[in-house]
Amino acid sequence: MxxxxxxxxxxxxxxxxxxxxxxxxxxxxxxxxxxxxxxxxxxxxxxxxxxxxxxxxxxxxxxxxxxxxQPDVIEAIKAAAEKGTSYGAPTEAEVILAEELCRWVPSLEMVRLVSSGTEATMSALRLARGFTGRELIVKFDGCYHGHGDGLLVSAGSGLATLGLPACPGVPAAVAGLTLSLPYNDLAAAEALFAARGAEIAAVIVEPVAGNMGVVLPVEGFLAGLRRLCDAHGALLIFDEVITGFRVGPGGAQELFGVMPDLTTLGKIIGGGLPMGAYGGKAQIMAHIAPEGPVYQAGTLSGNPLATAAGLATLEFLAGKxxxxxxxxxxxxxxxxxxxxxxxxxxxxxxxxxxxxxxxxxxxxxxxxxxxxxxxxxxxxxxxxxxxxxxxxxxxxxxxxxxxxxxxxxxxxxxxxxxxxxxxxxxx
The missing domain is CATH 3.90.1150.10 (Aspartate Aminotransferase, domain 1)
Known part of the structure; x- marks a missing residue:
């Protein structure tokens, strides 16, 4: 105490x-x-x-x-720090980490490294809007996807803990672009898509909710979201910031056999240092600058210390x-x-x-x-x-x-x- x-x-x-x-x-x-x-x-x-x-x-x-x-992680961080703590330029290690993430996570063909899970989800949503040309995002009550303005609608985590129903400072116009539904309620999602499917850019969901306590997806929920997104031209985003490398080597998407269009990662991939990532199909990721028009940048993205810690962690997790x-x-x-x-x-x-x-x-x-x-x-x-x-x-x-x-x-x-x-x- x-x-x-x-x-x-x-x-x-x-x-x-x-x-x-x-x-x-x-x-x-x-x-x-x-x-x-x-x-x-x-x-x-x-x-x-x-x-x-x-x-x-x-x-x-x-x-x-x-x-x-963990000794391997600490040694990797020390070795990286001796060479410098940040370059603001490409490194071989971040290429290797990106390759490893694409190798481990079934839906990843390309990935962009960022500095937090919040940054990953914010960036994935911007990409989804830019790729589809639509504005509406669908999320689920109690799912927390970071503290981005449009994601604090009916969120879990700290808002649930503190009993906060909403967050002042989020403009109504921004909040109005996020539609929140009950988790595990596929019928509600079907009704929403029937009414507004042509306006929906993406559905973002924790495949296993970890921010209202641990809540498992009911049978058919994730697969049903996959079908809805396919039918209406929306993207399916799995927020695997918590579940990635936690519930299995390929995350919840491998565990449940449902592949999203985009995946957000964080936590474990940085080995305890600030690190996030978002990735998915190459044709979608190609819309990110400098290859495409959807802009996202970060001074410390791919930081050599975090990258080293993440690689050491993944190498250890590869043990049989x-x-x-x-x-x-x-x-x-x-x-x-x-x-x-x-x-x-x-x-x-x-x-x-x-x-x-x-x-x-x-x-x-x-x-x-x-x-x-x-x-x-x-x-x-x-x-x-x-x-x-x-x-x-x-x-x-x-x-x-x-x-x-x-x-x-x-x-x-x-x-x-x-x-x-x-x-x-x-x-």
């Missing part, structure tokens, strides 16, 4: 940083705490400014699939036993938690894909944002505080995912489950 040093840093931070944090959910407002300030991380552990150690299931919100300070091990560890934690909650008699509904999972504090089922919002957030807050006090660092929000890394082992998971069992005695 945050104590003297973290509290002092928290007070200083609030004087110079809005809300004391540089990304809203970190403030821990929804769970009634002031945040611990993290000093260092190693493997599956993080340590705060007061020396308290926690088993970490946030993993920097997803990127740390290998664990913190990696994804089976992640599945094993994810199942170990999930099954243990499910059993403990059931034994306590708690109304908890869980969902898991590989090494990402979530338990909603309600009986379920949860297939969309409206159902997710029925969760008992006060009960979750009490649970969260009890767990943090026992050295377990989950995401401080009912509406975020829990991530397991390769650095977690049976001992860490057993320690976690023992802490949960102890905490449930007080819940």
């Amino acid at each position: 945050p104590t003297n040093r973290s509290q002092a840093l928290w007070e200083r931070a609030q004087r110079v940083i809005p809300g004391g944090v540089n990304s809203p959910v970190r403030a821990m407002k929804s769970v009634g705490l002031n945040p611990p300030f993290i000093r260092r991380a190693q493997g599956c552990y993080i340590k705060d400014a007061d020396g308290n150690r926690y088993i970490d299931y946030v993993g920097s919100w997803g990127p740390m699939i290998l664990g913190h300070a 036993a990696v994804y089976p091990r992640l599945e094993e560890l994810g199942a170990m934690l999930y099954n243990g938690l499910e059993g403990l909650f059931a034994a306590k008699g708690l109304a908890c509904f869980g969902q898991r894909v590989g090494s990402m999972m979530c338990f909603f504090f309600q009986p379920g089922p949860v297939t969309n944002y409206e159902q997710a919002k029925q969760s008992d957030t006060e009960l979750f807050s009490r649970y969260y505080r009890l767990m943090l006090a026992r050295g377990i660092y989950f995401a401080p929000s009912q509406f975020e995912a829990t991530f397991v890394s390769l650095a977690h082992d049976a001992a860490a998971i057993d320690q976690t489950l023992s802490a949960v069992a102890d905490a449930l005695k007080e819940l």
Whole structure:
């Protein structure tokens, strides 16, 4: 729990940083705490400014699939840094990373590197509009695609955590170009396309929602979106910023066998450093400048440090036993938690894909944002505080995912489950 040093840093931070944090959910407002300030991380552990150690299931919100300070990644970053930290010019490493992304992700023929997942989704939508000559974008309630103006309509993540229905500063004219539908409601999408299909440039969707808690696509939902887009000349965009390289080597599109026209990536592909990418069919990507008229640029795009970290991460993930091990560890934690909650008699509904999972504090089922919002957030807050006090660092929000890394082992998971069992005695 945050104590003297973290509290002092928290007070200083609030004087110079809005809300004391540089990304809203970190403030821990929804769970009634002031945040611990993290000093260092190693493997599956993080340590705060007061020396308290926690088993970490946030993993920097997803990127740390290998664990913190993984030796191969650190060595790659050091080697790259010794040659210079940024050039603003092409490098061989970014070509290799682009080739690797196209090799791993089934729908990618060409890819453009950027510096964040938000930048990737904003750029993909501009490209979709430029390619189709249309303006409307369709998204789904509770899906978060970054903080671009047109994407904060019925968004998840921090807006869900803080209970914000909308964002001031987004012009109504911009918001009006985004149409939001219930997640997993293919009938609603069919009705919208029947009415306005000729105006729709693209549908953007998290193939596994990870920003209203973890919500799986129902049978036929993703394939139905693919058919609708094909029938009406719209592009299908999969936001795989979270699921890319997390739910499997080829992402959710490989897992579910549905190929989008464009894919956005982030988190894992930077190995813990700022990195994003968007890509897809060559004929669409050819519309990006300097080859085409759709402009997008970035001073630090393809940054050599982030590129090196990403390549080292992908090289490690290429090991034959990696994804089976992640599945094993994810199942170990999930099954243990499910059993403990059931034994306590708690109304908890869980969902898991590989090494990402979530338990909603309600009986379920949860297939969309409206159902997710029925969760008992006060009960979750009490649970969260009890767990943090026992050295377990989950995401401080009912509406975020829990991530397991390769650095977690049976001992860490057993320690976690023992802490949960102890905490449930007080819940």
